[in-house]
Amino acid sequence: MAPPTWRHLAFVSDLHLGPEAPATTAGFLRWLGAEALTADCLFILGDLFEAWVGDDLLDMGPPDAHHQVCAALAAYAADGHAVHVMHGNRDFLLQQGFAHRCNASLLPDPCVLDLGGQRIVLTHGDALCTSDAPYLQWRALCRATEWQAGFLAQPLSARIEQAAAMRAQSRASQSRMDTWSDADPFEAARWLQAANSRWMIHGHTHRPREHWDHGQLRQVLSDWDLDAAAGGALHRAEALWLHAGSMELAVERRPGACIHR
Numbered sequence: 001m002a003p004p005t006w007r008h009l010a011f012v013s014d015l016h017l018g019p020e021a022p023a024t025t026a027g028f029l030r031w032l033g034a035e036a037l038t039a040d041c042l043f044i045l046g047d048l049f050e051a052w053v054g055d056d057l058l059d060m061g062p063p064d065a066h067h068q069v070c071a072a073l074a075a076y077a078a079d080g081h082a083v084h085v086m087h088g089n090r091d092f093l094l095q096q097g098f099a100h101r102c103n104a105s106l107l108p109d110p111c112v113l114d115l116g117g118q119r120i121v122l123t124h125g126d127a128l129c130t131s132d133a134p135y136l137q138w139r140a141l142c143r144a145t146e147w148q149a150g151f152l153a154q155p156l157s158a159r160i161e162q163a164a165a166m167r168a169q170s171r172a173s174q175s176r177m178d179t180w181s182d183a184d185p186f187e188a189a190r191w192l193q194a195a196n197s198r199w200m201i202h203g204h205t206h207r208p209r210e211h212w213d214h215g216q217l218r219q220v221l222s223d224w225d226l227d228a229a230a231g232g233a234l235h236r237a238e239a240l241w242l243h244a245g246s247m248e249l250a251v252e253r254r255p256g257a258c259i260h261r
C-alpha cells in the first residue's frame, strides 16, 4: 500500500549499469540528482546493474561504478525519497547488504502496488517470457537458495570471472536468435487476474510501449543505453511517471537522462 502522501512515482528498469556502461551510469547519476528529485518514490524494476556477483563486492572490490550508484542511491534516499528495488535476471543476487547500503528495500517479484485503491502489478518481466524454456529452467536454478549459497561461497574473483563468462554466453545465444523472447500476453493476463488487477508495469523485454487488451493495461518500461556506438543503435533512457492527483492518476513517459553527450 503506497502512503497517501506519495504524489509522484518514477519507474525505471533495465539500466544495466556498471563499469562497462560509463555513459549510461553517468546519465543515471545525473538523473538521480535532478529530475528524479521530484519523485516521492523511485521503483527500479530489475536489472539496475548489468551484473551483481554478491553484496561483498561493495566491501572488498576496488571502488567502481557499483559503489558510485549505491552511494548516489543512498544520498537520494537520505534526501527523503523512498527507493524500491526488484531483482532482474542480471542482478538477482542483490541482497540485504546492498539494500542496507543504499537505504532501499528489495521488492518481491511480482508484487502489487496499491495506489489509492488502484492495484498495479509490478514485475521485472523475465518470468512472463514463457516461450523461452531454457531460460526459465536457468531462472529456477539460479534463484534457488542452494545454488546461490554455492555461488556466493566462491572467492569474489572467481565469481566475477564466472559472471563474465555467463554474460558472453548469453550475448552469443541472443545474437543467434532472430528476435529475443517477448512477454507472453496470455501469461500477463493470467497474472493480472490472479492479482485482481487490470494494470501491470514491467521491463526486461526492451520493447517500451503500452499494451491495451480486454480492459487490461500492460506498460513496458524502456531500457537505458547511452553507451551504444555512435551511428549504431539509438540512445535510450526513459522513466515512467505516475502523478497521483486527488481524483485521478496521470501517466507520463519522460526522457530519463540527457541523450546528448
Ligand SMILES: [Mn+2]
Binding pocket: 014, 046, 047, 088, 089, 090, 124, 126, 203, 204, 205
Ligand atoms: Mn532483464
